Amino acid sequence: MLKLKYFLQQSWLLLVSSFFFGLLIAVTNAALSGRIEQNKAAKLNELTKVLLPDAERFQPVEADIEVELPNGSKEKARVFEALSSDAQRVGWSFNARGTGFAGPVELVVAVDKDFQKIMGFNVLASSETPGFGDQIKTDYYRNQFVNAPAERLTLTKTGDPAAADAQIVAITGATVSSQAVVDIMNTFVTRIKDQMREKGLIGNVTQ
Numbered sequence: 001m002l003k004l005k006y007f008l009q010q011s012w013l014l015l016v017s018s019f020f021f022g023l024l025i026a027v028t029n030a031a032l033s034g035r036i037e038q039n040k041a042a043k044l045n046e047l048t049k050v051l052l053p054d055a056e057r058f059q060p061v062e063a064d065i066e067v068e069l070p071n072g073s074k075e076k077a078r079v080f081e082a083l084s085s086d087a088q089r090v091g092w093s094f095n096a097r098g099t100g101f102a103g104p105v106e107l108v109v110a111v112d113k114d115f116q117k118i119m120g121f122n123v124l125a126s127s128e129t130p131g132f133g134d135q136i137k138t139d140y141y142r143n144q145f146v147n148a149p150a151e152r153l154t155l156t157k158t159g160d161p162a163a164a165d166a167q168i169v170a171i172t173g174a175t176v177s178s179q180a181v182v183d184i185m186n187t188f189v190t191r192i193k194d195q196m197r198e199k200g201l202i203g204n205v206t207q
Contacts (some may be wrong), residue, residue, distance in 0.1 A: 044095070044108055047122035048082070051110035054090040055082035061092075065195045067188055070098075077192050082110070089113045092196075095124070096188035100180040103127040105136070107184055111150050115193050115202045118185070120146045133177030141178065144168050150189050155182045 049055055058080040065077045082091040091113050097106040105126045110119040120142060128134040135141060140161065145153075147164035154167055155178055161169040170178040196202045 044124065047108050047124065048080070048093045048110060050122060051108070051120045052082045052091045052093065054084050056085045057083050058093060059083060061196075061201065063196075063199045063201065065192055065199075067191050070183070070187060077188065079192060079196070082113075091119055094188065094192055096121075096184045098180055098184035098187060100126065100128050100136075101133045101174070101176040102129055105177075105180055105184065107181070109185070109188065111189070111193075115150055115196060118145050118148045118150050118189065121181070121185075128174075128177045132171075132174045135171045135174055136177050136181050138171075141171055141181075145185070150193055152186050152190060153182050155179050 045058060061079040061081055065079055066074045067077045068074050077094055079094040081089060082093055084090050091110055092115060093108060093110045096109050106124040107121045108124050109121045112119055123137050144161050149166055155170050156167050157170050159167050159169045168182055
């Protein structure tokens with residue numbers, strides 16, 4: 001009987017301790033996740049403003065815009081309208097993601113106000129190989145996308161990297177990572193553009 005009483009006391013203490021420990025972890029995670037999201041949002045704004053320097057604020061687009069990923073799944077795109085200090089539209093930005101050589105690659109992409117030209121991209125997250133795949137962050141590669149048409153892009157091993165066209169010259173020794181960025185662009189840019197046109201957010205402007 002004494003052993004049973006002792007066992008019940010210990011079990012009760014263990015249950016109470018487990019409950020409070022679990023509660024502490026949940027509260028800590030909730031606090032940290034909020035801070036992580038705030039930091040990520042701040043980083044997103046900072047990187048986007050580099051691409052659209054005339055923008056003073058970024059207003060989320062309320063319309064539901066979904067992107068079908070290469071694996072067949074769909075996700076809601078996070079699209080922002082970039083506004084100047086006098087509330088004039090100066091462009092659009094959105095998150096885009098895919099898979100590189102070493103793992104997930106997440107980008108922030110900016111386009112002009114008519115969604116006709118890509119204004120560039122910045123890398124939000126990547127684990128590409130240092131010295132090789134991580135060269136997708138370099139000006140040499142990123143600048144090729146500036147003023148490129150907001151249409152389907154192709155990767156080539158030779159060409160003029162200074163030309164503002166749909167041909168993107170691959171990074172030597174990092175073809176997979178180079179192709180990953182092009183694939184991400186092709187997955188998100190045209191699909192977001194088509195849906196925004198359907199919803200009347202942009203016009204049928206032709207180049």
